[in-house]
Amino acid sequence: MKIVVLTGSPHLKGTTSVLADEFVAAAQKAGHEVVRFDTAQMQIHPCTGCDQCKKVEETCIFKDDMLQVYPKMKEAEVVVFVSPLYYFGVTAQLKSAIDRFYAINLKLRENPTKAYLLAAGADVDDWAMDGITAHMKTMCRYLNWDYQEGVLALGAGVPEDLENTDYPRQARELGTHLS
Numbered sequence: 001m002k003i004v005v006l007t008g009s010p011h012l013k014g015t016t017s018v019l020a021d022e023f024v025a026a027a028q029k030a031g032h033e034v035v036r037f038d039t040a041q042m043q044i045h046p047c048t049g050c051d052q053c054k055k056v057e058e059t060c061i062f063k064d065d066m067l068q069v070y071p072k073m074k075e076a077e078v079v080v081f082v083s084p085l086y087y088f089g090v091t092a093q094l095k096s097a098i099d100r101f102y103a104i105n106l107k108l109r110e111n112p113t114k115a116y117l118l119a120a121g122a123d124v125d126d127w128a129m130d131g132i133t134a135h136m137k138t139m140c141r142y143l144n145w146d147y148q149e150g151v152l153a154l155g156a157g158v159p160e161d162l163e164n165t166d167y168p169r170q171a172r173e174l175g176t177h178l179s
């Protein structure tokens with residue numbers, strides 16, 4: 001399957017990168033084609049709502065690193081969003097990439113896609129993932145994508161917090177058993 005992984009953390013060796021690395025390695029081992037974009041390391045201008053892309057289809061005024069992302073998104077069968085909780089949502093960097101989907105909105109809605117979320121946060125409250133999962137579910141519903149449960153790591157403020165937890169295995173399993 002063609003898989004796009006969009007990460008949102010500015011930490012290259014952070015908590016969520018452990019989950020992303022486990023997932024990507026397992027998915028590649030299982031024979032999937034995985035493309036990973038670390039959005040916090042890329043030049044991605046936030047959408048300004050100029051609506052140029054609605055006047056001339058698929059023409060965003062910003063000619064930045066989203067130009068690499070768009071073709072992969074259009075053919076993705078699986079999209080995996082990876083983000084630390086930032087005030088109970090995704091990071092601004094990942095949100096900027098998501099908002100820029102606007103330029104290819106129609107294509108994305110027509111493309112049957114499965115979506116997963118790999119998230120981590122320092123909080124241990126059972127409601128800590130409510131906001132981010134509600135957003136993902138709602139966005140996927142709008143996009144006609146099939147949102148599936150991913151990995152939601154609570155009590156994970158630093159990578160070491162994942163040691164002796166089941167979360168890395170869950171990310172690995174997800175990559176191994178994608179269908």
Ligand SMILES: Cc1cc2nc3c(=O)[nH]c(=O)nc-3n(C[C@H](O)[C@H](O)[C@H](O)COP(=O)(O)O)c2cc1C
Pocket residue numbers: 009010011013014015016017083084085086087088089120121122123124128156157158159
């Ligand atoms: C700006 C900021 C906001 C955060 N907001 C939350 C939050 O709302 N809930 C939470 O549980 N953790 C929050 N955290 C903690 C991070 O989610 C946590 O440290 C995570 O492990 C960082 O992952 P990373 O190393 O992959 O970036 C926040 C951290 C920062 C820097």
